[in-house]
Amino acid sequence: MSSNLVIILVALLAFAAIAGIGFSLTGGQDDAARKRARAMGSGRSTVVSKAAGKALDDTAKRRAKTQEMLESLRKQDKERRKVSAAQDIGSKLTQAGLELPIPMFWVISVISGVVCAGVVWMSGADGLVISGISLKSRPILCGAAFFAGTIGLPQFVLNTMIKGRHKKMVNQFADALDIIVRGVKTGLPLNECIRIIAKESPEPLRKEFLTFADNLSMGAGLDRALSQLYKRMPLQEVNFFSIVLMIQAKAGGNLSEALGNLSAVIRSRKMMREKVNALSSEAKASSFIIGSLPFAVGFMVFLTTPDYIMELFLTETGHVILAMAAAMMGMGITVMRNMINFDM
Numbered sequence: 001m002s003s004n005l006v007i008i009l010v011a012l013l014a015f016a017a018i019a020g021i022g023f024s025l026t027g028g029q030d031d032a033a034r035k036r037a038r039a040m041g042s043g044r045s046t047v048v049s050k051a052a053g054k055a056l057d058d059t060a061k062r063r064a065k066t067q068e069m070l071e072s073l074r075k076q077d078k079e080r081r082k083v084s085a086a087q088d089i090g091s092k093l094t095q096a097g098l099e100l101p102i103p104m105f106w107v108i109s110v111i112s113g114v115v116c117a118g119v120v121w122m123s124g125a126d127g128l129v130i131s132g133i134s135l136k137s138r139p140i141l142c143g144a145a146f147f148a149g150t151i152g153l154p155q156f157v158l159n160t161m162i163k164g165r166h167k168k169m170v171n172q173f174a175d176a177l178d179i180i181v182r183g184v185k186t187g188l189p190l191n192e193c194i195r196i197i198a199k200e201s202p203e204p205l206r207k208e209f210l211t212f213a214d215n216l217s218m219g220a221g222l223d224r225a226l227s228q229l230y231k232r233m234p235l236q237e238v239n240f241f242s243i244v245l246m247i248q249a250k251a252g253g254n255l256s257e258a259l260g261n262l263s264a265v266i267r268s269r270k271m272m273r274e275k276v277n278a279l280s281s282e283a284k285a286s287s288f289i290i291g292s293l294p295f296a297v298g299f300m301v302f303l304t305t306p307d308y309i310m311e312l313f314l315t316e317t318g319h320v321i322l323a324m325a326a327a328m329m330g331m332g333i334t335v336m337r338n339m340i341n342f343d344m
Contacts, residue, residue, distance in 0.1 A: 094232050096161040097204055109154040116149030117142040165204050166235060170270065172205040173237045177263040184256040190245075191216055208233055222249055237266050280340045287336040294329065 089102050120142050176197045183193035191213060198210035208229060215225040226242040244262055248255045302309045312318035 091231065092158050092162060095165065095234070096158055097165055097207065098161070105154070109150045112153050113146040113148075113150030116153070117146040120145040166233070169204055169208070169233055170235060170237055170266075172201060173235075173241075174263045174266045174270070176201060176205055176209065177241070177259050177266065181256045181260045181263065184259070190255070204233075222246070237269075240265070283336075283340045287333075287340060290336070291329070291333055294325070 089105060093100055093102070093105060179197050179200075180190070180193040183196060184190070188196075194209055194213045194216070198206055198213050200206075201209065211232070212225055212229050215228055216222065220228070222245060226245060230238050230242055240262055241259075244255075244258050247253065248258060298309060312322055
């Protein structure tokens with residue numbers, strides 16, 4: 001019995017020794033593993049914190065650079081507006097899409113003035129008498145017609161051509177931005193996308209982007225090429241396009257996403273403009289009817305009783321009435337035009 005007890009005690013002591021050795025070995029590994037995990041966690045957190053701090057610094061620097069870029073673009077926009085407000089004949093001819101030298105334009109203007117003066121001279125008009133002031137001198141009337149034909153008529157035609165060309169440009173500009181967006185997403189450079197627009201787009205977009213692409217190819221620089229594009233087409237849409245490209249070039253960013261958003265904005269502006277025109281069409285028709293009503297009534301009176309209406313043109317009192325009516329008609333038309341026109 002004592003020998004068995006001794007054997008049991010020895011076995012228990014051996015088991016305890018072996019368990020203690022195993023526990024010590026495994027406990028040390030766990031402590032080492034915990035220490036290594038703590039070290040790795042602290043190192044990883046340090047790396048993560050450094051990366052987050054670096055990302056925040058990069059974001060702050062990018063924001064500061066973007067704000068600085070926006071300030072410079074605002075200054076450039078003010079200068080562009082001043083230049084576009086004081087346009088010369090050369091700029092207007094370029095905006096109208098006319099490949100016409102300035103001296104040739106003035107020659108055509110003088111010819112137009114001579115034609116208008118000749119029409120007045122051949123009509124045999126004797127002039128008007130208003131409040132005792134006689135305008136019966138035919139040379140004075142011919143001089144006024146020459147001035148109107150030389151300065152007024154060519155400028156009116158030129159401004160009408162510019163407005164029509166600008167309207168076509170605005171209608172086509174969003175499609176051009178979509179072409180650039182698709183080209184950039186497929187990996188094409190910006191210059192190649194602009195070349196595609198210059199080849200496949202209708203006028204006037206084709207000509208303007210062809211000039212823009214040529215300026216970039218000749219090394220004019222993006223800033224200067226965009227300034228020339230805005231000078232030829234002083235539109236708000238072109239200004240937005242210039243701002244997006246300049247910010248992307250100097251501050252970085254996703255060009256396709258920015259131009260896609262700009263295309264959506266331009267289409268929204270176009271839809272709003274068309275909606276405003278539709279809502280104001282009734283007012284425009286009413287103003288046209290009101291403005292033409294005096295002339296229609298006068299013509300019908302002339303057809304029925306010509307002697308009655310001719311008193312306005314043959315007597316001094318009639319001349320005064322015509323002058324007052326013309327002034328009132330001018331003020332009324334100006335007021336109605338300002339009421340129904342919306343600048344967008």
